[in-house]
Amino acid sequence: MSNREMMRMSRRALLGAAAFTGAGIILKGCANTGNTSSSAESSETAASPTAGGKLIATTLPGSWEQFNRSIVVPQFSSTTGAEAALVPLVSADQVAKLQASPNSPPFDVVSLDSGVFEGAPKEELFQKLPVEKLKHYSELADRFQQPDTWGPLIGVQAVGIAYNPKVVTTPPDSWEALWDEKYKGRVALMSMKNNHTIGFMLKVAEMNGGGVGNLDPAFAAIKQLSPNLAGVVANAGAMITLFQQGEVDIAPHDLNSVKLLQSKGVDIDWVMPKEGGFALTPMMSIVKNPTASVDLIAAYIDAAISPEVQTQMTETNFVLPTNKNVALPESVTQKLGRNLDEIFAKLEFPDWATINQKRTEWVEEFDKTVQA
Amino acid sequence: MTAKLFSPKEWQLTLPLAFFLHLFYIAPLAVLLASSFQQAVGVPGFSLAQYGEFFRDSTNLKVLTDTFLLGLQVTLACLFFGYPVAYVYNRVTGIWKSVMTFLILLPLLTSAVVRTFGWVVILGKQGLINSALQGLGIIPEPVKLLFTHHGVTIAMTQIQLPLMILPIVASLSQIDSRLLAASASLGGGAWRTFWKIVFPLTLPGIISGCLLVFAITVSSFVTPSIIGGGQIMYMPTLIYQQGVVLLNGPFAAAISAILLVMVLAVVVGLSILGQKSRTYIR
Numbered sequence: 001m002s003n004r005e006m007m008r009m010s011r012r013a014l015l016g017a018a019a020f021t022g023a024g025i026i027l028k029g030c031a032n033t034g035n036t037s038s039s040a041e042s043s044e045t046a047a048s049p050t051a052g053g054k055l056i057a058t059t060l061p062g063s064w065e066q067f068n069r070s071i072v073v074p075q076f077s078s079t080t081g082a083e084a085a086l087v088p089l090v091s092a093d094q095v096a097k098l099q100a101s102p103n104s105p106p107f108d109v110v111s112l113d114s115g116v117f118e119g120a121p122k123e124e125l126f127q128k129l130p131v132e133k134l135k136h137y138s139e140l141a142d143r144f145q146q147p148d149t150w151g152p153l154i155g156v157q158a159v160g161i162a163y164n165p166k167v168v169t170t171p172p173d174s175w176e177a178l179w180d181e182k183y184k185g186r187v188a189l190m191s192m193k194n195n196h197t198i199g200f201m202l203k204v205a206e207m208n209g210g211g212v213g214n215l216d217p218a219f220a221a222i223k224q225l226s227p228n229l230a231g232v233v234a235n236a237g238a239m240i241t242l243f244q245q246g247e248v249d250i251a252p253h254d255l256n257s258v259k260l261l262q263s264k265g266v267d268i269d270w271v272m273p274k275e276g277g278f279a280l281t282p283m284m285s286i287v288k289n290p291t292a293s294v295d296l297i298a299a300y301i302d303a304a305i306s307p308e309v310q311t312q313m314t315e316t317n318f319v320l321p322t323n324k325n326v327a328l329p330e331s332v333t334q335k336l337g338r339n340l341d342e343i344f345a346k347l348e349f350p351d352w353a354t355i356n357q358k359r360t361e362w363v364e365e366f367d368k369t370v371q372a
Numbered sequence: 373m374t375a376k377l378f379s380p381k382e383w384q385l386t387l388p389l390a391f392f393l394h395l396f397y398i399a400p401l402a403v404l405l406a407s408s409f410q411q412a413v414g415v416p417g418f419s420l421a422q423y424g425e426f427f428r429d430s431t432n433l434k435v436l437t438d439t440f441l442l443g444l445q446v447t448l449a450c451l452f453f454g455y456p457v458a459y460v461y462n463r464v465t466g467i468w469k470s471v472m473t474f475l476i477l478l479p480l481l482t483s484a485v486v487r488t489f490g491w492v493v494i495l496g497k498q499g500l501i502n503s504a505l506q507g508l509g510i511i512p513e514p515v516k517l518l519f520t521h522h523g524v525t526i527a528m529t530q531i532q533l534p535l536m537i538l539p540i541v542a543s544l545s546q547i548d549s550r551l552l553a554a555s556a557s558l559g560g561g562a563w564r565t566f567w568k569i570v571f572p573l574t575l576p577g578i579i580s581g582c583l584l585v586f587a588i589t590v591s592s593f594v595t596p597s598i599i600g601g602g603q604i605m606y607m608p609t610l611i612y613q614q615g616v617v618l619l620n621g622p623f624a625a626a627i628s629a630i631l632l633v634m635v636l637a638v639v640v641g642l643s644i645l646g647q648k649s650r651t652y653i654r
Contacts, residue, residue: 092616092617119619241492363617364431
């Protein structure tokens with residue numbers, strides 16, 4: 001009896017499951033037709049870029065995602081009438097996802113750190129930017145314009161020293177402050193797989209007679225840093241938690257992350273050391289074999305480098321503009337310098353092509369050096 | 373009852389899953405193993421170079437032993453803390469059983485990332501543990517827990533605990549209560565009954581709990597990388613670093629294969645123990 005009941009139950013369950021699966025397939029079918037129609041639309045947009053359509057873009061997580069969602073996408077939608085879906089991923093994961101399926105890429109346009117981009121197999125995954133399709137490309141600062149480019153730099157993140165002003169009452173003026181014995185157990189670094197730390201190591205090497213060709217002085221200096229080192233964190237997100245919890249007082253970090261924390265009421269401030277800081281530069285690039293039309297993607301990139309969007313980026317996110325027509329707000333000029341030329345002179349732009357050849361070696365050496 | 377829709381041989385019922393696993397698990401695994409024998413990225417051919425490189429470097433060997441040690445410590449800690457909970461759970465009735473079910477499952481109900489950041493707050497120098505111990509005057513200075521192996525062990529133990537408790541609960545609930553009565557009537561005390569009757573009968577549950585906890589601990593990524601930081605490395609972090617950050621696929625594949633072999637060795641060892649314990653019960 002109870003067995004029969006079970007039989008009946010399972011038959012009902014089976015029917016239910018079948019109905020569920022069937023509904024799923026039908027829904028998927030609908031979604032597919034939706035897709036084909038939108039891709040038809042987007043191929044029409046080749047003629048007029050205002051006919052709508054849809055593209056999928058990546059974004060770096062955190063404040064970048066917030067910014068892309070609230071500023072870049074609305075700007076793009078209002079000029080093209082198209083929609084953009086955002087996928088938040090860190091740079092390395094974006095490249096990994098593309099590499100996993102280069103023939104049907106999961107997104108149309110990537111937004112990632114140019115250091116990571118330089119290390120990726122560019123020819124296989126991306127395509128050159130059709131510069132002539134971008135209205136605002138010629139407005140980029142001269143140093144950022146190239147005739148034959150994979151994509152424009154979207155902004156410049158300045159990396160200097162982040163510190164807790166409650167504890168570090170006089171702002172540190174040099175990278176050497178991190179080695180000061182006052183800060184025993186109060187310094188944090190990100191692990192070497194983060195470009196923040198690559199740039200920092202480069203800076204330290206240069207201060208000690210090395211450079212991109214010879215990082216040994218920096219590794220020696222990191223050995224000396226170990227009494228001060230509270231920890232080596234996995235990524236920028238974990239670094240933020242440490243500052244929030246008051247676990248560390250001083251660390252290399254970028255201005256935009258520090259400003260975001262400051263706005264949330266965390267005791268943190270940022271200073272450019274006298275040796276100069278360095279720049280991390282997010283960029284955008286069109287993937288190979290995109291689903292959306294190249295015109296639409298170009299319009300998305302164009303929106304990101306438009307003066308309206310770049311002004312917002314500078315004022316609210318404290319990322320320096322690459323568009324030269326953007327007026328710098330006072331909060332930025334006070335901290336960094338009067339104009340872009342003056343600021344960029346103080347920031348080193350790391351030579352990622354060279355760095356990427358050494359990256360594996362450096363990451364391994366760094367891990368060995370900091371092992372507890 | 374006899375009117376069956378079709379007369380299945382039992383093994384046929386596993387076909388859909390078998391098909392699924394072959395397509396999405398066995399095939400990728402084969403690709404992974406094949407690529408671990410590459411000389412370098414994109415160079416075909418058979419070579420043990422990647423494995424040689426791994427075992428030549430003492431840093432990598434330390435990562436391997438640290439990972440094994442982490443698995444072992446977390447498994448033992450889960451067993452130590454989990455068994456009493458399972459035992460009590462089996463004794464309580466009514467509303468308390470529901471309450472305990474909820475409490476036991478609680479760690480599984482929050483995402484690993486959220487839990488991990490919670491542990492950062494708890495383990496820090498100004499965190500819950502240190503301020504409590506300092507407030508009680510037990511320690512004069514904060515102990516370093518964050519970014520240490522112990523910190524990772526503590527956090528992982530909490531996260532894995534349900535996976536140890538549930539199998540033990542299952543095997544405890546199968547014990548015939550008349551056995552305990554018989555033991556008592558023959559003069560066995562509470563402890564003696566436990567060690568001679570209850571504990572051996574729950575060995576299958578303990579072993580499957582240990583299997584789950586060990587396998588999941590040594591392969592977990594988020595918690596060890598956030599709590600451990602860059603100064604203590606475990607195999608999954610190393611795989612991510614080589615595979616995703618440094619784009620060194622073959623080496624990452626070789627590390628994955630080594631991790632897999634380690635887990636398989638433990639699984640096989642524990643399964644043999646499990647077989648033995650089952651014959652012991654009968």
